Amino acid sequence: xxxxxxxxxxxxxxxxxxxxxxxxxxxxxxxxxxxxxxxxxxxxxxxxxxxxxxxxxxxxxxxxxxxxxxxxxxxxxxxxxxxxxxxxxxxxxxxxxxxxxxxxxxxxxxxxxxxxxxxxxxxxxxxxxxxxxxxxxxxxxxxxxxxxxxxxxxxxxxxxxxxxxxxxxxxxxxxxxxxxxxxxxxxxxxxxxxxxxxxxxxxxxxxxxxxxxxxxxxxxxxxxxxxxxxxxxxxxxxxxxxxxxxxxxxxxxxxxxxxxxxxxxxxxxxxxxxxxxxxxxxxxxxxxxxxxxxxxxxxxxxxxxxxxxxxxx
Numbered sequence: 001x002x003x004x005x006x007x008x009x010x011x012x013x014x015x016x017x018x019x020x021x022x023x024x025x026x027x028x029x030x031x032x033x034x035x036x037x038x039x040x041x042x043x044x045x046x047x048x049x050x051x052x053x054x055x056x057x058x059x060x061x062x063x064x065x066x067x068x069x070x071x072x073x074x075x076x077x078x079x080x081x082x083x084x085x086x087x088x089x090x091x092x093x094x095x096x097x098x099x100x101x102x103x104x105x106x107x108x109x110x111x112x113x114x115x116x117x118x119x120x121x122x123x124x125x126x127x128x129x130x131x132x133x134x135x136x137x138x139x140x141x142x143x144x145x146x147x148x149x150x151x152x153x154x155x156x157x158x159x160x161x162x163x164x165x166x167x168x169x170x171x172x173x174x175x176x177x178x179x180x181x182x183x184x185x186x187x188x189x190x191x192x193x194x195x196x197x198x199x200x201x202x203x204x205x206x207x208x209x210x211x212x213x214x215x216x217x218x219x220x221x222x223x224x225x226x227x228x229x230x231x232x233x234x235x236x237x238x239x240x241x242x243x244x245x246x247x248x249x250x251x252x253x254x255x256x257x258x259x260x261x262x263x264x265x266x267x268x269x270x271x272x273x274x275x276x277x278x279x280x281x282x283x284x285x286x287x288x289x290x291x292x293x294x295x296x297x298x299x300x301x302x303x304x305x306x307x308x309x310x311x312x313x
Contacts, residue, residue: 001312003045004028004304007072008052009065013283017052020301026308033069034062044076048308050260051085054281055094056142058169066094082307084259085280092256093280094140096174103275106251111274112177115139119160125175126156132177139172142281149178179266179274187238188264189246190282192299194253199241200288202264203234235285237292245273252278260300 004026008014014030021028033053051073057065073087092098100110114125126134130153138146146166150156159165184205190197249263262282265275284296 001027002047002308004308005031005045005047005049006052007031007033007049007069008054008281009034009057009062009069010054010060013054013281014052016284016286016297017300020295020297021304023298024301024305026301026305031072033072034065036068036072038068038071038075040075044079044081046311047081048304048311049073049076049081049083049086050304051083051090052281053090053093054142055140056145059143059145063169066090082311084304084307085261086257088256089258089261089280092258092278094170096137096139096141096277097172099278102252102256103278106248106255108245108248108252108275109273111179111276114175115172116175117171117173119165122160122173122175123153123157126150126153129175129177133180135176135178137174137176138166138168138170139174140168140170142279146173176276179268179276181266182269186264186266187241188262189241189249190284190296191249191253191261191263192259192296193303194250194259196246196250197296197299198292198294199238200285201236201238203232203236233288233291235288237288237294239292243273245275249275259303 004021006014006017006028008030009032011030011032018028018030034057051069053066053069055066057063070087070090073083073090076083077086092102096113097115100113103110114128116122116125122136133149133151135150136146136148136156146168148159150159184203186202186204187199188202189199245265253259253261258278258280260280260282262279263275264277264279265273267273282296289295
């Protein structure tokens with residue numbers, strides 16, 4: 001049988017998938033692309049290739065893993081291999097700017113955002129938000145990198161000119177309108193095979209900490225490994241979630257050849273949806289899934305098995 005090849009740089013995020021593949025008796029091989037070689041004279045093996053490369057790889061010492069992965073994906077696609085979350089997915093994974101532009105094409109509202117390079121330009125961009133709260137974040141993000149909430153330009157200046165400032169790995173800082181929600185939660189919609197699986201409610205009442213596994217900040221991160229010690233669950237699957245936004249999200253994924261993703265949004269006081277993150281390296285919360293009886297990695301393993309079966313006929 002042809003294998004499923006998993007492209008990644010963090011084994012902690014693949015173990016739940018490989019466990020499901022084992023359960024389904026699907027042969028697989030992991031390609032850990034934090035380093036490696038690519039011989040362009042050779043052809044890739046036959047099989048199904050699934051990319052889980054993360055924008056935050058540099059925080060784990062894998063600075064050039066996305067860049068190397070981009071070359072490997074191009075090689076696979078040039079040889080006509082079946083690749084899920086391929087080149088275009090990776091381009092969006094490492095660029096919030098690209099994400100927002102694609103959302104806007106489909107008529108999906110994202111928070112007003114200005115991209116800036118250089119500390120002086122960050123401060124000038126923030127002047128556009130004078131009098132209202134705003135946040136900063138990294139363009140190539142994940143793990144909530146660079147996300148800070150500011151009420152004033154002076155507060156931003158102290159941060160940018162101080163020792164706590166985080167320099168983005170690609171040099172691009174985003175200054176973004178802060179969306180105030182009437183309740184302390186955001187919603188994340190999960191997709192496998194380009195189709196909606198479920199939505200999860202993520203409690204933000206403890207501030208910008210959205211991930212119980214790492215010391216993370218607002219919105220850009222969803223790394224739900226375990227539940228933490230909070231009395232109330234931080235992650236809760238919403239039963240029978242339905243909203244017209246789902247159809248638009250599926251259109252965005254189809255237009256960009258993305259099969260697996262988690263898309264996050266927040267509602268303001270008027271009930272308007274603002275979408276702020278497309279995560280193509282999605283993870284799932286085991287406790288929330290067990291309670292709801294829905295399992296993202298199982299759905300993903302089934303999808304990869306079905307696609308592998310097609311080429312094994």
